[in-house]
Amino acid sequence: MSVNHVSTYSVGYSRNGSIPVIVSWQCREELQRGARWEARFSPFPHVVASNVLRDGFYQLLVESHRRHLQRGLCESTDTTRLSRAITGYDAYSLGFAALGQDDPLRFFVSRPWHDLLAAIAGVEATGDVNAALHTHSPNSRAGTPHNDLNPAFFVDNPSADGINISDNLLCDYCSGASHRADVRRMLRAASMIFYLNNEAWQPGDGGETGLYKSPHDQVSSPTVALPPESNSLVFFECTPFSYHSFMANCVWRHSVVVWLHRAPTVAENRWGPTSIVEWPLVMSKSARS
Amino acid sequence: MGADLDCRMAIGHVQERSVMKRRVCLLTGAAGRLGRAFVAAYWDTYDFAALYHNTIPRFEIRPRLFEPIQVATKASPLGSAPYVVRGDLGSEEDLDRVARTVLSRFGSIDLLVNAAVVYRFGPATAREGLRDVSPQLDVNLLAPVRLALLLLDMSWRETPAENRRRNRNIVNVSSTSGLRLYPGSDQMMYAATKSALNMASLYMADEFAKFGIRVNALCPDSFPAQVPTEYVLKRICALDCGSELGKIEPLWGPMQSPAVR
Numbered sequence: 001m002s003v004n005h006v007s008t009y010s011v012g013y014s015r016n017g018s019i020p021v022i023v024s025w026q027c028r029e030e031l032q033r034g035a036r037w038e039a040r041f042s043p044f045p046h047v048v049a050s051n052v053l054r055d056g057f058y059q060l061l062v063e064s065h066r067r068h069l070q071r072g073l074c075e076s077t078d079t080t081r082l083s084r085a086i087t088g089y090d091a092y093s094l095g096f097a098a099l100g101q102d103d104p105l106r107f108f109v110s111r112p113w114h115d116l117l118a119a120i121a122g123v124e125a126t127g128d129v130n131a132a133l134h135t136h137s138p139n140s141r142a143g144t145p146h147n148d149l150n151p152a153f154f155v156d157n158p159s160a161d162g163i164n165i166s167d168n169l170l171c172d173y174c175s176g177a178s179h180r181a182d183v184r185r186m187l188r189a190a191s192m193i194f195y196l197n198n199e200a201w202q203p204g205d206g207g208e209t210g211l212y213k214s215p216h217d218q219v220s221s222p223t224v225a226l227p228p229e230s231n232s233l234v235f236f237e238c239t240p241f242s243y244h245s246f247m248a249n250c251v252w253r254h255s256v257v258v259w260l261h262r263a264p265t266v267a268e269n270r271w272g273p274t275s276i277v278e279w280p281l282v283m284s285k286s287a288r289s
Numbered sequence: 290m291g292a293d294l295d296c297r298m299a300i301g302h303v304q305e306r307s308v309m310k311r312r313v314c315l316l317t318g319a320a321g322r323l324g325r326a327f328v329a330a331y332w333d334t335y336d337f338a339a340l341y342h343n344t345i346p347r348f349e350i351r352p353r354l355f356e357p358i359q360v361a362t363k364a365s366p367l368g369s370a371p372y373v374v375r376g377d378l379g380s381e382e383d384l385d386r387v388a389r390t391v392l393s394r395f396g397s398i399d400l401l402v403n404a405a406v407v408y409r410f411g412p413a414t415a416r417e418g419l420r421d422v423s424p425q426l427d428v429n430l431l432a433p434v435r436l437a438l439l440l441l442d443m444s445w446r447e448t449p450a451e452n453r454r455r456n457r458n459i460v461n462v463s464s465t466s467g468l469r470l471y472p473g474s475d476q477m478m479y480a481a482t483k484s485a486l487n488m489a490s491l492y493m494a495d496e497f498a499k500f501g502i503r504v505n506a507l508c509p510d511s512f513p514a515q516v517p518t519e520y521v522l523k524r525i526c527a528l529d530c531g532s533e534l535g536k537i538e539p540l541w542g543p544m545q546s547p548a549v550r
Contacts, residue, residue: 039366041350122365241345269390271375
């Protein structure tokens with residue numbers, strides 16, 4: 001299936017003239033009509049949506065996801081399949097740069113989807129996107145509350161619709177290590193987690209995304225815990241207080257993660273130059289994708 | 290409730306009169322009691338730029354459902370949350386950054402509410418009374434003046450007609466401590482900064498008027514102990530949608546009889 005059919009769009013401007021918003025798009029065909037999208041503001045502004053994609057399209061994504069799972073989970077770093085690629089994060093990951101051009105999962109790195117998320121969050125996103133499949137096997141270690149307000153490095157390698165997908169083989173997302181000279185330092189602007197291909201979630205299964213008031217909160221005691229129900233998502237602007245974490249799980253938990261990006265000056269101007277959270281030095285090549 | 294409705298209608302009238310966007314409010318002290326209550330009560334009325342320093346502001350805003358495909362033509366669903374900005378009111382560099390950032394986001398500011406406050410009480414007869422004088426002077430007195438001047442220089446000075454059309458104004462949140470003595474309360478320096486803020490508000494009102502900016506000060510008794518917080522908020526909005534200029538408005542609590550005053 002090609003994603004070209006979703007790449008027709010036009011852009012207008014928000015009421016204050018600074019934020020590009022979509023004024024028409026074709027991606028709507030893939031959204032479930034009547035789905036519940038809700039903006040919530042505690043403990044920080046975020047969006048939760050359930051039954052996001054129409055059934056037929058969602059099944060296409062699930063079939064694609066199953067094909068990636070069938071290729072097996074690799075315990076060492078392998079950029080071509082789900083593998084232990086993230087230092088300090090107990091999950092298998094596969095960056096979207098490795099996905100085929102006809103993979104329906106590329107919907108999540110399409111221009112319309114990017115622009116929709118940017119418009120909902122009210123952020124001025126640049127088209128630079130990092131996306132990955134994440135799989136947590138049962139009894140994965142919980143993470144720690146963090147805000148995702150991290151730097152990110154890109155070189156220009158845009159798709160036909162202008163979306164520039166992070167590819168660690170071209171430029172390391174965390175360090176900027178690259179053979180190319182056009183490395184740009186950007187900043188995460190918004191984070192999305194879309195859950196798919198999970199068993200019907202039951203209380204006690206774990207694997208929720210916890211939202212926190214403080215980085216010092218116990219990961220097991222979030223202000224809000226969002227269960228990883230299939231075909232649902234959580235989405236938020238990355239700010240100094242968008243604290244969230246993966247919570248320990250008893251059952252398999254699969255997701256698609258997407259980060260939009262913007263210029264670092266936006267955060268420096270808004271929250272001060274010390275607001276950006278630099279990556280730990282241990283983050284290696286291929287980290288965070 | 291009736292007064293509140295009147296106030297919202299008046300604010301709506303101001304917006305309609307200016308045939309434009311919602312009113313934009315720059316609020317300092319957003320993480321404080323008054324700041325949080327102001328946002329919680331009026332987030333659907335104003336576009337807030339909410340300034341905080343050390344404490345992350347938590348706003349009680351009701352969840353809202355939305356249609357994603359209609360986001361195209363409407364405001365960002367998450368954008369209805371206050372535009373939170375961090376800055377140290379004691380730092381001129383931070384104030385400059387904050388003013389530029391907020392103006393870059395919103396274009397201009399219709400209402401500046403200086404609600405941030407620092408208070409350190411101590412006896413006038415001991416060194417303790419002079420404890421942390423600088424932060425009190427910086428936040429209670431200098432920051433409102435500096436912020437107003439930055440907005441004037443970066444925006445308001447060039448748009449006097451628009452300022453009048455949009456009824457732009459400043460509300461300095463002062464205190465009855467700046468109006469009278471509270472014997473035995475050890476408020477010397479705090480009260481002095483609030484008293485100075487009242488006088489500064491009068492001079493600002495006099496000189497900002499030619500640019501179409503009204504300046505007033507609100508002097509509530511302690512809230513919510515003596516004055517309901519909601520009443521303070523209503524008076525801020527009343528000043529915003531009114532025509533007062535150079536008004537130093539006391540909000541006395543029930544314990545403050547005229548004889549005591």
